[in-house]
Structure formats: structure tokens, C-alpha cells
Amino acid sequence: MPLPDDDHTGSRIREQRRLHHLTQQQLADRVPYSLSLLNQVECGARRALPGLVAAVAQALGVNASDLTGPPAVTSLPPDRLVALVAPIREALDRFDLGPIPDLPAVRPARALAVAADALCQQVRATHLRAAATALPVLLLELTHTVWTAPSTEAWRALASSYRTAHDVALKLDHPDLARIALDRMGWAAGRASDPCIEAVQRYKRATLWRCATSTHLIAAGQALLEGQTSREALAVTGQLHLGLATVAAKQREATAVATHLAAARDLAGRVGGEAGDVHWLSFGQVNVRLHELGASIAMRQFDTALGQARALAVPDTILTSRRARYMVDRALVEMEAGSPKTSLRYLAQARHVAPEQTRHLPGTRTTIRGLVHMSRRAPDSLGGMARWIGL
Incomplete structure (x- = not known):
């Protein structure tokens, strides 16, 4: 069954009516409007006037904004969402302001690197609120450290924490903040002189944008790793191919999807096993098959996707x-x-x-x-x- 692509007030009235176990006739009986009008509004043939929206909202016991709004993408109340996101935004803004003398305490660089890795793990375990709560203090400590006692380890940990900020912001539906976090990640990764982290940053930017520029971003990431044969470099390169497959799928370029999935599959074989320990990318044969499924969905090849989904066994060891x-x-x-x-x-x-x-x-x-x-x-x-x- 094709998905409904309408997102108007009438479609939301229909959704709420069905969620309240009412037929059109039963809802029409509760409002001072005809069944014919209600039917035309629900299918989008006529505009939902404010009086009808108010009457339907009262009959269903919902807010009028639930029917007219854009649909909410998060169930967190706005004030709680702001409380989670605002401190992250403030910590990201401190990146170029030098040392932060008002911090009560700053952990050693090694402890901060361990904490950064633990936060990456929390996000992959989907403990988003816990990660979002701990992240601002870690960002401030690392920012202070790279200004007062810079080291490769500290810069890497800061780049990793900016990547976590991106992941949290994106999952909490703040793409603007996710973009800022990726800019900061690129800034820190360049100072860490770590091509793998820089390549991961290109991958994240490309999959966030998913537009024509994305292929250039990933190509730049691949150029950073050209000629490198370490397990880390192979896993990151394979993930870059998965990113290209994702971008190509959005653009309905089936040949390019197949090409990049094949390249990723080959690299996964060379890496051996699931490389979940490499930058928390979880790169491996299972992840390749998961991206293959995602590509089929993006291209709306649902019969193919159904066969792929039913044939795929995802082990508990996967993130x-x-x-x-x-x-x-x-x-x-x-x-x-x-x-x-x-x-x-x-x-x-x-x-x-x-x-x-x-x-x-x-x-x-x-x-x-x-x-x-x-x-x-x-x-x-x-x-x-x-x-x-x-x-």
C-alpha cells in the first residue's frame, strides 16, 4: 500500500478520528457540519475552515494545533527539549574563546578521552538524554584543555565529542545544531591531524545534507585515506562508500547504489567481522546489508526491501x-x-x-x-x- 503523501489539516483530522475509533458519520454527528463536508475536508478537496477545526478538536478532545500544526517530531515537552539542547549549543559557542577559567574542575586529558568514548557508546546504546546531559560539561572541559595544554589526544577527544553533539542534536530534531557541531568537528579534527576522523566528519556532513554536494564531500574523505591499508582506514573508507550509496539512493541512481554497496561489501570482507570499535561506525557485512535495505526503501522499491528485510538476521551484538x-x-x-x-x-x-x-x-x-x-x-x-x- 503506498504511503499517503498528504500532510494537510484534513489528513490530520482523519488520523485523529481513526485514533479515536470513530467513523466519519460518528464524527459528523458530534459537530455542526455535514458528513459530506467532513469527507471533502479529509480527502483534501476542501479547506478546513477555523470553525470546523475548532469543532472537531472539541469533539475529539485534542488541541486545534494537533490538527493544523506541522506534526510534532518529538514527544518531549518544548521546555524539556530546550533544557537538553541549550547547554550543548552554549558549549559549542565557546570553541574559539580560549581557556574557560570559571570551570570548577578539569579532568586530565586521558580521563576526558575515555569520557568522550563513553558518550559515543551511550548514543549508540540510544541513551540520548543521558548523553545530552553529560555532553556540555565534557565539551567545556575539552575546550579548556586544548587551549591550555593542547595534545593530539585532547584534540581527538574534542572532535569525537563534537561528533556526539551532532548525533544527539540530529536525533532530537535539531539539524541546525547538528550542522554547527559538524563544523566544530572539522575544526578539531584538522588540529588533531587525524585523517580518519576528518574523513568521518566528511561522511557525517554528506549524509546530513544528502544533496549533490554530498558526493564531493565523501570524495574528499576518500582522498584523505587514499593508499592507507590499516583496518581503521579500510573501515572508514567502507563507510564512505555506504554514505555514497545513501546519497545515490535519495537521487534514485540505482547503478551508483549498486556500485558503492559492492565496494563496501568488498572492504567489509577485508576488514573482517563487524568493526564496531572503529569510530563507532559498526562497519561490516551486516551494516552493508542494512544500508542495502535502507537504499531500497529510499528508492521506494518496497518489494525488494521486503525480501531484504525478511532475509536479514541482525545479531544482538550489533549496536x-x-x-x-x-x-x-x-x-x-x-x-x-x-x-x-x-x-x-x-x-x-x-x-x-x-x-x-x-x-x-x-x-x-x-x-x-x-x-x-x-x-x-x-x-x-x-x-x-x-x-x-x-x-
Whole structure:
């Protein structure tokens, strides 16, 4: 079943009506408007006037903004989201202001490097709030350290922490802040003189933008690693090919997708095993297959994606963030195949494994909206899931 591509007030009225287990006739009976008008509004043939929106909101017991808004992408209340993000933004702004004398204490560089790696691990384990809470202090300590006692280790740890800031900001739907964090990562990585970290920064920028410029960014990352044969360099180079496959999939360039997936598959064989320890990229054969699935979804080749998803066994050893992403992708393709119960089951599994990440993944919202549109009356489990993501 194709996904509904409408996102107007009428479509949101339809979603909320179904989530409240009402037919069109039952909702029309509760508002001073005709069934015919309600039907035309829901399908987008007529505009939803303010009076109708207010009446429907009152009948359903929801806020009018839930029907007219852009749809919310996070269930965190705005004040709590700001409380998480604002300190990260402030810490990023201190990057070029020199030492920070008002810090109560600063850990040694080695301890800061260990803490930076631990925060990367927390994000991959999808503990987003914990990572976001600890990140600002770490950024300030590292910023102070690179200005007062610069070292390669400190610069690497700072670049890694900026990368974590990008990941957290993106997962909390702050792409503007994610871009700033990547700029800071590039600044620190250049001073660390670490080509692998610089290449990872190019990869992150490319997958954030996913436009024509992205291929040039990844090519620049590949040039940094040209001729290097270490396990680290091979894994990062392979991830760059996966990034190119992702960009090509968005542009529906199937030949380029196949070429870059083949190159990544070859490099994964040379790396051996799943290189989850290399910059937390989780590069390996499983990750290649996960990107293959993602590419098929991006190109809307859902029959192919369904076969790939059902043939893919994701081991428990894979990072939690990757397993949760697979479950959401699986839910999406099962919904597209007309298997709502299976789709909802995988969404529930993703929520159990990684609730914070699952709540914010765009695929979660897309799948739930699709399931609501498939159902004349949404089951309680689907309604609960929709409320959980703020639909």
C-alpha cells in the first residue's frame, strides 16, 4: 500500500478520528457540519475552515494545533527539549574563546578521552538524554584543555565529542545544531591531524545534507585515506562508500547504489567481522546489508526491501542504534506489504529496544501514519503508539 503523501489539516483530522475509533458519520454527528463536508475536508478537496477545526478538536478532545500544526517530531515537552539542547549549543559557542577559567574542575586529558568514548557508546546504546546531559560539561572541559595544554589526544577527544553533539542534536530534531557541531568537528579534527576522523566528519556532513554536494564531500574523505591499508582506514573508507550509496539512493541512481554497496561489501570482507570499535561506525557485512535495505526503501522499491528485510538476521551484538533502525525499517516495509500486525509488532520491538531513538526516527512516524490510514478504526495498541510519538 503506498504511503499517503498528504500532510494537510484534513489528513490530520482523519488520523485523529481513526485514533479515536470513530467513523466519519460518528464524527459528523458530534459537530455542526455535514458528513459530506467532513469527507471533502479529509480527502483534501476542501479547506478546513477555523470553525470546523475548532469543532472537531472539541469533539475529539485534542488541541486545534494537533490538527493544523506541522506534526510534532518529538514527544518531549518544548521546555524539556530546550533544557537538553541549550547547554550543548552554549558549549559549542565557546570553541574559539580560549581557556574557560570559571570551570570548577578539569579532568586530565586521558580521563576526558575515555569520557568522550563513553558518550559515543551511550548514543549508540540510544541513551540520548543521558548523553545530552553529560555532553556540555565534557565539551567545556575539552575546550579548556586544548587551549591550555593542547595534545593530539585532547584534540581527538574534542572532535569525537563534537561528533556526539551532532548525533544527539540530529536525533532530537535539531539539524541546525547538528550542522554547527559538524563544523566544530572539522575544526578539531584538522588540529588533531587525524585523517580518519576528518574523513568521518566528511561522511557525517554528506549524509546530513544528502544533496549533490554530498558526493564531493565523501570524495574528499576518500582522498584523505587514499593508499592507507590499516583496518581503521579500510573501515572508514567502507563507510564512505555506504554514505555514497545513501546519497545515490535519495537521487534514485540505482547503478551508483549498486556500485558503492559492492565496494563496501568488498572492504567489509577485508576488514573482517563487524568493526564496531572503529569510530563507532559498526562497519561490516551486516551494516552493508542494512544500508542495502535502507537504499531500497529510499528508492521506494518496497518489494525488494521486503525480501531484504525478511532475509536479514541482525545479531544482538550489533549496536542497539542499528538494531532499532532495522526494526523500524522492517515495520515500514511490512506496512507497505499490507501486513499491519507484523508492522506494529516490529515497532513495538523497536520501542522496547531503543525507546528514545525509536520515538524520534522519521520512519516511525511514517509507519504509524500509514497504519492509521490502513485501518478503519485504529486498534488500541496503534493508538497508544501514536500518542507516544505525539501524533
